[in-house]
Amino acid sequence: MMRIGTRGSHLAVTQSGHVRDQLIAHGAQAELQIVTTAGDLSQAPVERIGVGVFTSALRDALFAGTVDVAVHSFKDLPTAEEPRAHLVVPEREDNREALIARDGLTLAELPAGARVGTSAPRRISQLRAIRPDLDIRPLRGNIETRMGYVESGELDAIVLAFAGLSRGGYGERATQLFDASVFMPAPAQGALAVECRAGDAKTRAAIDALADADATAQATAERQVLAALEAGCTAPVAAYATVDGGEITLRAGVFALDGSTQLTETARGTDPVSLGRSVAAALLERGAAQIME
Missing domain, CATH: 3.40.190.10 (Periplasmic binding protein-like II)
Structure with a gap:
């Protein structure tokens, strides 16, 4: 039985349940397992406690072998790659x-x-x-x-x-x-990240069946902007990408907290990593770092 780790909130259980149902539809046996995090016990705003308390607890359970799969809101994960994990992005929900x-x-x-x-x-x-x-x-x-x-x-x-x-x-x-061009969403908003241990070949094969190529390209390009800007997931940075015939259109923005300044850049390409980096470089050249400070 494949154990899917999830936080206990209604939203987390619901979205993890969708992943469970998809895995079962592809022939796997799977069940949910609740992982309690320090963030679940706090009444402070997530921007104060940091979304990392949620994601790190799930990853700790994954690497400890307590669960076999962890389901995250992709926008909450650190942008640094985790070599111990194998990650796939299923079909994306509306990002608005x-x-x-x-x-x-x-x-x-x-x-x-x-x-x-x-x-x-x-x-x-x-x-x-x-x-x-x-x-x-x-x-x-x-x-x-x-x-x-x-x-x-x-x-x-x-x-x-x-x-x-x-x-x-x-x-x-x-x-x-809100149309994404008017009120821009967070990078990878609406996308899930489904992870298993990198060395678990059987589970890797199972979650690979859920991967969506367009959602993966979109989320990768958007999160690359965040990584290149060296900004956290709660920074005033937004990005959204669309895919048409293999070509990715990426738009990203950096905003002053008082609303006085908005920098946006748009570019197109086929490599999500290089596209995200180029958009971030253009924003930095225009003063994005100073605005984020």
């Missing part, structure tokens, strides 16, 4: 950002001074560029907790990744989906 607002409002319809919840610098900077009048508040907790702030009236709206809403069965709660 979503607004959940009271009374079905869109971002443009929110009143002046509306209270909008998010703790991600990338989202804060873009919100301030679009609506500098907003009162942006810190946001913590799982998806259900975050939506509860809008339901209770404590916040007028929140911004979340639509992929998480969709996977969790809450997609209809979104009152607006």
Whole structure:
């Protein structure tokens, strides 16, 4: 029986359950195994505790042999390669950002001074560029907790990744989906990373059946921007890629937290690694490092 390690949140269990079902459909025997992390026991915003506490706990369980497969939100993984792991990217979920607002409002319809919840610098900077009048508040907790702030009236709206809403069965709660060219998502947003131990040939073969070529190319190009900029996953950096006939179009941006400056670059190519590096180099040449500081 293949043991799939997952955090215990509703979203994590749901997305890991999709991976389990796909593995079973390809002939494997698989079951979920909950891995409790220090982050699950903290009430602090993820930007303060760091998403690394979630991913490292799953990887620790994987390398200790407690589980055979670990399922991550790819955007949360460090950009440095982990030689002990074999990683595949399944078909990607919608990578757009979503607004959940009271009374079905869109971002443009929110009143002046509306209270909008998010703790991600990338989202804060873009919100301030679009609506500098907003009162942006810190946001913590799982998806259900975050939506509860809008339901209770404590916040007028929140911004979340639509992929998480969709996977969790809450997609209809979104009152607006933002085009990626208007409100740019995090690198690899909507993509899962499925890992096994590099030396486990049987499990490698099983998870290889889930790999999606386009999703892999997109996520690789986007994350290469993050790596080349030497920015963490909570830095004000965004990227999204599309694939058409083998050609990758990559757009990435770096944003000042106060919304005053936005640098974006777009390029096309067929090698996701070199494409990501070239876009990052162009951003650095224009002063991206100073903006991220």
